[in-house]
Amino acid sequence: MLYKRPSHKEINSKIKQAKDAILKNRISMEKKTMTCLNGHGKMSSEKTDKIVHFRGMDIKFQAEHYVCPVCGIEAGDIDQTATAQRAISDVYRKAVNLLTGKQIREGRKELELSQEALAKRMNVGIASIKRWEGGLIQTKAMDKALRLALKGQIAGDNYTGNRTFTIPRIKLVLREFESILGKRILKKIDKMLFAAKYLWYADMLAFRELGESMTGSTYAALPYGPQLNNYRDLIDEIKNADESSAEPLTSEEKRLITRIARTFPQEQMIYDAAHREIIWKKKTTGAIIPYSDSAELTAL
Ligand SMILES: [Zn+2]
Known part of the structure; x- marks a missing residue:
């Protein structure tokens, strides 16, 4: 089949459709509902157990998303997607013996430290703390520094590599x-x-x-x-x-x-x-x- 180049009018109409869809989605997300893409109206929110393959591991977690009662199509909003990603990351981190986002957040609060104060203690940027609490997986070295900092010790000496010079x-x-x-x-x-x-x-x-x-x-x-x-x-x-x-x-x-x-x-x-x-x-x-x-x- 020959590819027919779309006219400007067609392109513009597609762009408008896409913009409208985004706008509609945004509005419905604010109301915490979603509309089926297949035109079946409102979808209902459901919690289900999911298994995903992540870094060589099968990870079981509970996901919340919208399901169309008519055609069964699933969709997640931004909050739900972020929550699912955090859940996957935390299950994985627990399995490989790294602090989970929840543990980092709770440990920090126990010491009454702001994200900024913890970052300063560890000699890292505040963005790193935010990301680790939010689901980004820290390296082993940073995990060690985090554990030290959350024990109240002066963490991670970046010049000696966390070890006393001998x-x-x-x-x-x-x-x-x-x-x-x-x-x-x-x-x-x-x-x-x-x-x-x-x-x-x-x-x-x-x-x-x-x-x-x-x-x-x-x-x-x-x-x-x-x-x-x-x-x-x-x-x-x-x-x-x-x-x-x-x-x-x-x-x-x-x-x-x-x-x-x-x-x-x-x-x-x-x-x-x-x-x-x-x-x-x-x-x-x-x-x-x-x-x-x-x-x-x-x-x-
Ligand atoms: Zn549907």
Whole structure:
């Protein structure tokens, strides 16, 4: 069939019809009713159990919507759609052990915190709090920060990645890299040009995926890549540290270290990759690279 180009008159008439439909819908929504699209008049509001497939999970929730008693067509208004989305998100979050929107809201109210006050405590924008309470699913790292903040603790240090800085753990992480790479990356005469890049990826990735860094180190953007902040003062201490006094690496941490080592078996590779990261590039020399930037890492 040949496509017949519609005339302007036809187009305008379609636009008017669409506008009228939107307007009609809006009016009926204000009155909390809906009209059947098939012309059967008023629809009735019903609550039903629904199952949706979401992020690899079957999620059961109760949905409220309008149903036409004549043809059975279903429709939801904006409020109902938002409520359903919140319900799906909360069932999912409960299942994967993340705080639900309801829990965040109730926890916040218990502490008598406004959304803005909670945002300030966590070093995030108020929009994030609004979205998480409204149904957006937070990352593991942010969930951890939320839990800390709702316990009344000072949450999420964006410069140490939620962990107390410990030098023996730096040594431990470097030794783990060395055992996988099969070579020394912490050398006798070393400004940690390469070792710092392995550490940086390990800390950033751990923060992004596990909610806390591995070493609690703070990183600065230097001309030759991300580097331990004040590294000159730390090098000797790192070399002399006793890694057996550090908290042992978890299996998840070891898995991340392995992943980084396999991605960058050569030191030059990790050096180059770090120099391609926008989160380093966009910083002025000497500026701290906050852990929250880990969401924008590209190499891993
Ligand atoms: Zn109908």
